[in-house]
Amino acid sequence: MAMASLKASSVATLLLFAVLISLRGLEAQTPPVAPGLSYTFYQTTCPQLQTIIRQQLQTVFNSDIGQAAGLLRLHFHDCFVQGCDGSVLLDGSASGPSEKSAIPNLTLRAQAFVIIENLRRLVHNACNRTVSCADITALAARDAVVLSGGPNYNIPLGRRDGLNFATTNVTLANLPPPFANTTTLLNSLALKGFNPTDVVALSGGHTIGIAHCTSFESRLFPSRDPTMDQTFFNNLRTTCPALNTTNTTFMDIRSPNVFDNRYYVDLMNRQGLFTSDQDLYTDSRTRGIVTNFAINQTLFFQNFVNAMIKMSQLSVLTGTQGEIRANCSRRNGNDLFILPGMEKNDDEKVASY
Numbered sequence: 580m581a582m583a584s585l586k587a588s589s590v591a592t593l594l595l596f597a598v599l600i601s602l603r604g605l606e607a608q609t610p611p612v613a614p615g616l617s618y619t620f621y622q623t624t625c626p627q628l629q630t631i632i633r634q635q636l637q638t639v640f641n642s643d644i645g646q647a648a649g650l651l652r653l654h655f656h657d658c659f660v661q662g663c664d665g666s667v668l669l670d671g672s673a674s675g676p677s678e679k680s681a682i683p684n685l686t687l688r689a690q691a692f693v694i695i696e697n698l699r700r701l702v703h704n705a706c707n708r709t710v711s712c713a714d715i716t717a718l719a720a721r722d723a724v725v726l727s728g729g730p731n732y733n734i735p736l737g738r739r740d741g742l743n744f745a746t747t748n749v750t751l752a753n754l755p756p757p758f759a760n761t762t763t764l765l766n767s768l769a770l771k772g773f774n775p776t777d778v779v780a781l782s783g784g785h786t787i788g789i790a791h792c793t794s795f796e797s798r799l800f801p802s803r804d805p806t807m808d809q810t811f812f813n814n815l816r817t818t819c820p821a822l823n824t825t826n827t828t829f830m831d832i833r834s835p836n837v838f839d840n841r842y843y844v845d846l847m848n849r850q851g852l853f854t855s856d857q858d859l860y861t862d863s864r865t866r867g868i869v870t871n872f873a874i875n876q877t878l879f880f881q882n883f884v885n886a887m888i889k890m891s892q893l894s895v896l897t898g899t900q901g902e903i904r905a906n907c908s909r910r911n912g913n914d915l916f917i918l919p920g921m922e923k924n925d926d927e928k929v930a931s932y
């Protein structure tokens with residue numbers, strides 16, 4: 580009798596612990612601030628910074644909300660390759676604006692680079708060259724989320740701009756491909772300090788934006804990936820009637836331009852666009868997280884914010900490292916690099932590459 584009730588109560592205790600542990604697993608913990616960054620970094624040097632960016636992006640998105648997705652993805656690519664150092668913006672970067680041979684699945688929107696450079700000009704006109712292109716990119720990504728209907732949040736600032744762009748090989752090695760499964764994604768993102776909840780939350784970035792057929796056509800040809808919903812497949816086959824077209828489609832069919840949790844509802848209906856999306860619902864390690872985010876948008880927002888703050892601080896340059904670029908697409912001139920025959924331009928800068 581005593582034994583039986585002891586057993587019953589230990590089972591109850593175990594269950595309680597299991598529930599508490601599983602809740603704690605999804606509880607949002609604001610990540611630590613990287614040394615050298617701070618939430619008040621520009622308080623004296625550029626107090627108008629965040630207002631300038633927010634207002635300008637509101638204007639940009641009023642005429643084309645699709646640009647929000649381009650800016651969010653730009654920051655992701657910046658941070659995953661060599662850290663959030665603005666290297667993605669440099670001419671010569673494998674994902675950069677001038678890369679002619681950029682493979683389709685790496686294509687960032689050309690307009691995103693123009694928007695960042697316009698922001699830089701506005702900010703530097705107001706505050707001189709005190710704010711880095713890396714910080715402007717991070718703030719633009721945050722505002723892309725906010726102005727699309729997502730959560731508002733602060734990010735630590737004080738990033739410096741890197742001096743070198745990443746090669747194609749380094750870029751490819753750091754960005755998981757859309758055909759990756761959950762095992763590959765979890766392993767790849769664990770190397771950068773992300774846990775499975777972070778991985779599922781970050782993938783929720785796909786609640787806005789578009790993809791080219793070439794990014795997911797291996798799920799359509801030669802035949803339907805069986806994990807894909809039949810009607811969803813039929814519609815995609817209309818958009819992508821053959822291999823290698825240049826057509827695009829929305830990533831979240833339920834609310835393509837709104838930052839919400841519908842992406843996870845898509846996954847539960849087998850309407851995720853990439854294998855890397857859909858497999859999060861197939862894999863038992865991440866399926867429950869997907870379900871929780873689909874049920875509870877507040878929970879998704881909290882975890883997304885935390886994962887984004889983490890992502891925005893990957894391998895940042897601070898203090899006197901790197902520089903603050905006068906032109907986001909190009910490294911500042913350095914007299915040490917001036918070789919005979921090289922001309923200084925109006926800005927007293929030389930192209931470094």
Ligand code: HEM
Binds near residue numbers: 647649655759791855
């Ligand atoms: C986890 C691994 C990820 C993979 C495999 C992946 C892959 C891709 C691919 C292939 C595209 C479509 C490119 C095209 O065809 O034009 C895309 C678009 C996009 N991705 Fe990701 N991505 C990942 C993570 C992220 C993260 C962490 C974010 C941001 C938090 C993000 C935000 C976006 C956005 C907003 C778009 C739409 C861009 C646009 O409309 O221009 N992605 N992603």
Ligand SMILES: *[C@@H]1O[C@H](CO)[C@@H](O)[C@H](O)[C@H]1NC(C)=O
Binds near residue numbers: 705706707
């Ligand atoms: C920007 O720099 C110029 C020239 O050095 C200076 O006169 C001006 O006060 C500075 N502006 C701000 C906002 O710091």
Ligand SMILES: *[C@@H]1O[C@H](CO)[C@@H](O)[C@H](O)[C@H]1NC(C)=O
Binds near residue numbers: 748
């Ligand atoms: C880039 O990767 C390819 C294939 O993995 C390899 O053949 C090539 O040598 C690499 N290039 C550089 C510069 O590392």
Ligand SMILES: *[C@@H]1O[C@H](CO)[C@@H](O)[C@H](O)[C@H]1NC(C)=O
Binds near residue numbers: 683684
């Ligand atoms: C992009 O597509 C190319 C060619 O289809 C493929 O070789 C490469 O692995 C893909 N890379 C990524 C990151 O998706």
Ligand SMILES: *[C@@H]1O[C@H](CO)[C@@H](O)[C@H](O)[C@H]1NC(C)=O
Binds near residue numbers: 759760761763
């Ligand atoms: C995931 O992809 C990797 C690399 O392609 C492969 O080796 C592995 O077997 C896949 N895992 C599952 C569970 O499909």
Ligand SMILES: *[C@@H]1O[C@H](CO)[C@@H](O)[C@H](O)[C@H]1NC(C)=O
Binds near residue numbers: 817818819
């Ligand atoms: C997609 O591309 C094909 C061929 O490139 C074209 O015929 C077709 O009309 C396009 N479909 C859509 C929905 O844009």
Ligand SMILES: *[C@@H]1O[C@H](CO)[C@@H](O)[C@H](O)[C@H]1NC(C)=O
Binds near residue numbers: 823825
């Ligand atoms: C795909 O189409 C592009 C032009 O849109 C072409 O340059 C490329 O060679 C094609 N690739 C294949 C594998 O057919």
Ligand SMILES: *[C@@H]1O[C@H](CO)[C@@H](O)[C@H](O)[C@H]1NC(C)=O
Binds near residue numbers: 875876881
């Ligand atoms: C949704 O998640 C939030 C944040 O973790 C939590 O406070 C709230 O209780 C959850 N709502 C429901 C209905 O479970």
Ligand SMILES: *[C@@H]1O[C@H](CO)[C@@H](O)[C@H](O)[C@H]1NC(C)=O
Binds near residue numbers: 907908909
């Ligand atoms: C920035 O640099 C690029 C070349 O990398 C150049 O085309 C562009 O005109 C420059 N912008 C400004 C404002 O100097």
